[in-house]
Amino acid sequence: MKDIADRVGVSIKSVSRVLNGEGGVSPATAQRILDIASEVGFRRNDLARDLRRGHRTGTIGLALRRSSTRFYDDLIRGVEEIAEERGALVLTAGSRSAERERETLLALSSRRVDGLLVEPNGPDHSFLSAEQAMGTPVVFVDRPPSRLTADTILSDDFAGGRAATAHLVAHGHRRIGVIGALPDLHTVRERLRGHEAALAEAGIAPDERLVRLNRETADQAHAAAAELLAAVDPPTALFTLNNVCTIGAARALREAGRESRVALIGFDDFDLADLLTPPVTVVAHDVTEMGRQAARLLFARIDGYAEPPQRIVLPVELIARGSGEIEP
Amino acid sequence: MKDIADRVGVSIKSVSRVLNGEGGVSPATAQRILDIASEVGFRRNDLARDLRRGHRTGTIGLALRRSSTRFYDDLIRGVEEIAEERGALVLTAGSRSAERERETLLALSSRRVDGLLVEPNGPDHSFLSAEQAMGTPVVFVDRPPSRLTADTILSDDFAGGRAATAHLVAHGHRRIGVIGALPDLHTVRERLRGHEAALAEAGIAPDERLVRLNRETADQAHAAAAELLAAVDPPTALFTLNNVCTIGAARALREAGRESRVALIGFDDFDLADLLTPPVTVVAHDVTEMGRQAARLLFARIDGYAEPPQRIVLPVELIARGSGEIEP
């Protein structure tokens, strides 16, 4: 700005005025300033600007684990849709591991985003209470925080798990294999709890040999499904706790040639579920809507909404496509 | 920081020293400062820090169109992998439309990222020459920039298009339908040009009635495929120019019951391609590697690498799975 001011022969403040459309500068001078500015390719340094103007950067941070497929595109779509309405910039950063999550969140926070949207990944989010105290609102998506109180938008994982297993039971299954990711994830625990509740309601004793957790990749899920199918008394149905596991299990069923004999229900919808043979029955949740609601709540907080933290639970829906209706 | 300094009874500079591990502060004082700092939940304001320290923010910006599936997760994975090695933060922001792309890039730039990675989306990137002049390197991924000279990492779209069509021709096809997205995208044009080259080499006259572009969603591609199949003289094979189109076409083939009669080759690999019936033959490119190379080049530029802009073209690979080997 100083450069421009010197070349036009005015003060730096006049340049600032023109660039912010403040008025109080003669049209002739303003035009010259604009000309020179575009000539030298000036870009205002928003870091300095935000520093002076007091902590409103028009930016929110979004920290994601980035594990599964589909989920993230849909979620980001919802968040960006709302952010765009109010002209905010969404800065997305990855948090694959728990340590990385901490770094990412602190980095976003120390870059002074106006708010944080977190898909949590660690065992302890208490460090974020400092940001909350500083006035940076934090909203959690898909899973609740640990050791922290904050707004949270969730899917009804329990109801989904229960609906899936109840559906299988209604179709005559009593031995249901379960494949899922890390049991320290809230979603995994809740879906499993729903599964167990449905078993209990049907008077079926849970069999822990049928449950394979800690399967984080499609390949691991594939191996787990193959193991289950090869057992002496194999399950007649599989319930997979996320779409990565569903894909692995579908592949194992196909390889074993059992895809039309063993039932399969997956949590999370995924592209092409309808094109597999048989088409895959899933418990679907509207992830884009989850992103929208989370963003709306975050912006409300940024605007000063001060009610106690909310926990919003979004409904899930069982979509029967064929694989879940196979009878034993 | 001032708050902490007052409470400990030292100068603000000593606090800065401790927080940056500079030394020159007695262990006792340092400990007291650290205690108070964590007590009040202090977070350094990196905006101010970067402002003072002169334009190195340890951050790169990544602007993405976010259109297709799979592609983005893989790309981001590659970029973050390299960024993590050097402890840089990747801020990803969406640029769905051309105007939005401009806004996004300018916003990232005025937040003083050290470099920009762009999956281009607009007809004119000349405005970025100002950032280049300011010393912010810009690297383009997947498609080249327009009206700007900059490093670019591409896949060999031409060779891929040519290989796909040559493969179909080798299996006896002479009427090949093509479905793709916007023809102003470089990737679409190159893949199509490859297709036409392969036709010419086989002495087949191109038939523009078999080419359906501007199909941006799976539904639109689905409709286009259905139209082609319903024609009086339908194609015996389809070449789809990206995975969204491939999915739409696969769905149309299935609905028409022609999936084992009409050949299909898609550009871009996608999850579950191997599980469809028949499994889908694709031209695959290593998107994660593209992200890695782009990030590596960007960091090299940030570190001062000053050779002329490069254009790196990554190889593609045809993966025969079944659908592309159907004969007419």
Next chain:
DNA sequence: CACAGCTACGTCAACGATGACGGTCAACGT
């Protein structure tokens, strides 16, 4: 004992921008 050399601090200006406030000058009213 004078002096160098070290440790452990503090002071000040600066990064790039803007808010608050003040000044100049022409036009205008009385």
Next chain:
DNA sequence: ACGTTGACCGTCATCGTTGACGTAGCTGTG
């Protein structure tokens, strides 16, 4: 002729932090 007004523009302090440099006090040395 003189005060008032408003348009136009400048000065200064400030946001939170760090680099450059200064200084007080202590230790060791010749």
